[in-house]
Amino acid sequence: MWDRPQLLMWLANLLYALAALLFLYALLFVVVHLPVFPVRQIQVSGDLKHITREQVQYIVKNELKGTFFTLNLDRTRKAFEKLPWVRTVSIRRHWPDRLEINLEEHLALARWGSAALVNTYGELFDAASNDPLPVLLGEAGSEVELSKGYLEMRDMLAPIKKKPAQISLSARRAWNVKLDDGLTVEIGRDNVKERLEKFVLAYPKSLALLQNKNEYVDLRYPNGFAVRMPDFKPKPVKAKPEVPIVEPKVTKKAA
Structure with missing residues (x-):
């Protein structure tokens, strides 16, 4: 190799280049770490x-x-x-x-039980809030589904001026809603939107006209819904007056 000057020249240039790169790197490292570039x-x-x-x-x-x-x-x-x-x-x-x-x-949408809050993306986060938020109850992993369900039901109930205060989704995917006036609405797991739409449509002409307090409504009926009213007392039925029995008189004919 020592008798090949061209190869020696090439190797020397390579070593010079490496040395220059190392020098530039060291210089750049020192300059970057100097306190002359603070975040002001x-x-x-x-x-x-x-x-x-x-x-x-x-x-x-x-x-x-x-x-x-x-x-x-x-x-x-x-x-x-x-x-x-x-x-x-x-x-x-x-x-x-x-x-x-x-x-x-995070923009808080609801409470996740008593453990956390749920934001508008259906994500859980751990923070404190004094705002009057609705409560969502369900299994882990159902946060997004419950959040979407809450928003849809809130909009559907707006025409009758009701708001969901608590929404539950069971392991069998059955929905239960407690409104802000204390009324519990059992929706079930089938035809959820259709059942709630029928309830909202019928409410002004049915439950809204009753003077008794409504406690529970069951929408799981094909042609209507059942209502529980704890204060309802049926009026006593008046007994019909007895009709006196008149025996017919017997007329004897002369012999």
Whole structure:
């Protein structure tokens, strides 16, 4: 190899190139980590109603470590996602020293029993709320189905000025709705929309006219529905007066 100058020249050029690359990499590493590229501006945006300024400042102070180049965006995103009301986080760098953070909050649709809240996407999240939200009850994994069912039933009941306060979906896919006035509506699992539509259509001319309090309605009948009224007392039936029995008189004929 030593008697081949062209090969030696090629090898020397390769070593020079590698050395230059290593030098540039080391120089870039030093420059990037210099404190001359700090993040000077952090802009947080989003329609924020539950996330407080104090929570954001705490994360900025304790989780955002590094310069404009070395700041770990994935770690920063996960730090914001730990906040109870945060649904999604998007982060962008803007040269030379600005960080833009956009936060999307959960929009609470209902309560999932007494354990969590459900957002408008049918997703569970763990947060506290004092708002008067309806309650959804069902098996794990039925959150989306129950959320869609609640929205549909809410719209269907609007013409009679009723709102679902609690909706249950059993393991057999049977629906049960408790309205805001305390009335429980048993819908069942078949023809759910059709049964509820018939109930809404018949309500103004039937239950709405009754003075007694309605407690329970069963829609699982093909041609109507059954109603339970705890305060209903049937009027006593008046007994018909007895008709006196008159024996016919027998007239004797003269012999």
